[in-house]
Amino acid sequence: MTEQQAALTALLDLQAVDSELHAIMVKAKSLRESEHVRALLARRTQAIEAAKQLDARGREAANAVDAAETTVREIQAKIDRDTERLNHGGTAKDLMGIQHEIDTLTTQRGEAEDAQYQAMEHAEAVAADREQKLPLLRAADAQARDAVTERDQALAELKERHGELTAQRPERVSAVGHESLVARYDSLRNARGGGRIAVARFERETCGACGTHMSPGDAQSIRNAPAGTMPTCIECSALLVR
Numbered sequence: 001m002t003e004q005q006a007a008l009t010a011l012l013d014l015q016a017v018d019s020e021l022h023a024i025m026v027k028a029k030s031l032r033e034s035e036h037v038r039a040l041l042a043r044r045t046q047a048i049e050a051a052k053q054l055d056a057r058g059r060e061a062a063n064a065v066d067a068a069e070t071t072v073r074e075i076q077a078k079i080d081r082d083t084e085r086l087n088h089g090g091t092a093k094d095l096m097g098i099q100h101e102i103d104t105l106t107t108q109r110g111e112a113e114d115a116q117y118q119a120m121e122h123a124e125a126v127a128a129d130r131e132q133k134l135p136l137l138r139a140a141d142a143q144a145r146d147a148v149t150e151r152d153q154a155l156a157e158l159k160e161r162h163g164e165l166t167a168q169r170p171e172r173v174s175a176v177g178h179e180s181l182v183a184r185y186d187s188l189r190n191a192r193g194g195g196r197i198a199v200a201r202f203e204r205e206t207c208g209a210c211g212t213h214m215s216p217g218d219a220q221s222i223r224n225a226p227a228g229t230m231p232t233c234i235e236c237s238a239l240l241v242r
């Protein structure tokens, strides 16, 4: 292997590292911007809000039951008091007055008991609705958490691999042995937004970087480029290794 061939082979190895580093960055970006995770998190937020509303409705309904019970109890206490007064006796006029009050209170108690019954029915309906919806809301929460865990794990793996490759890179650079070649490679790689393939094999008349199949004339001039010169792809400018 000539010195130039050895340098180019080392450059191909460097490109392999850089391509993987680039792929990792692309993958990490798409994981961070994942629409799937974003949608699940939005659904989780909605589910939490819906669960809070269900809890609030439940508390409200329970409070209404308590209030209705209190009303019934208070009316009953008044009836009991009046009944006791009635039993203690008095003038006919007083007794009639008390009896009238008891009758009025009894009607009120009937209404209050109806209201209490309705409040209980409402509370049961609210509780049943909550029972039915909570599993779905919990599932939305769990799904979002799982998706985030999975994404974070994938990102952690990418980060680890990125670290390994970054640590390997200086060694790969020095294996090339020609600073000017590495500089040319880097400038090709970082052109137009970066992440480009800067060096590739030229096999079967085709550029390994962009896949362009060369005309017979172009292919011949690449194959016959004098030693010491570095042919490049006419389409993507990648350095071609023959």
Ligand SMILES: [Zn+2]
Pocket (backbone or CB within 6 Å): 207, 208, 209, 210, 211, 212, 233, 234, 235, 236, 237, 238
């Ligand atoms: Zn090309």
